[in-house]
Amino acid sequence: MRKPFLVPVEDVFSLNGGRLVMLTGQVERGRVRAGDEVESVGFEGGGAAHVVGIDAQRVRVDEASAGMNVALLLRGAAAGEAERGQVLAAPGSIAAHTVFAADIALLSGLSEEEGAAFAFRHHGRAPGSGTVTRLCGNFPGCPDRCATPLPESRINLK
Structure with a gap:
């Protein structure tokens, strides 16, 4: 069974005056392609953004899958709100939790x-x-x- 895309955000870099944001992290599950819509989840923020580009080991790639360390170039409303500690996921695949045991x-x-x-x-x-x-x-x-x-x-x- 193929699991939906998920990557924890490790670093955030703003590019082109904040119109583009590059997020780094290791893909934990699933895969993402340039052009896919992703959702940032966690804290009070969240929302959708589009993947404009994917870099893996300083090489531009079309697709990233589980286990790869990547930098995802995002454009969209939620791109500027993303921060370390959040996760990027396939839209609707996970929800943030504020209380747990x-x-x-x-x-x-x-x-x-x-x-x-x-x-x-x-x-x-x-x-x-x-x-x-x-x-x-x-x-x-x-x-x-x-x-x-x-x-x-x-x-x-x-």
Whole structure:
């Protein structure tokens, strides 16, 4: 089964006084061709734009498929509103979410001086990252007498 086009936006460059925008990222699934309509999804922005050109490794190509690092040249209303952390997708294939729940495993790597324990105290905010976006979520914590979660334990993040 062929999945619809999706690429997380890693960088944004404005060209020709903002009439054209070049977005870079790695195609995660599907394929896109010059002339296709794409939709930027995420944050408050979003909307449609047309792919004017595709560059892969500084070479102009007609089509990009999953796994390729590309620069997409866009024209359209949504092109100027795109920013890092959003995704470009086939129109109507995905929707932005502002609330979600996740079961996560805490990894070791931060020392006490770097704030490993601080981030997970009662009613704290836990930083994290997704493909190209940073996340910061609240978790309900545990009763006041509960110990701070330690690396390699599991918590529920909302």
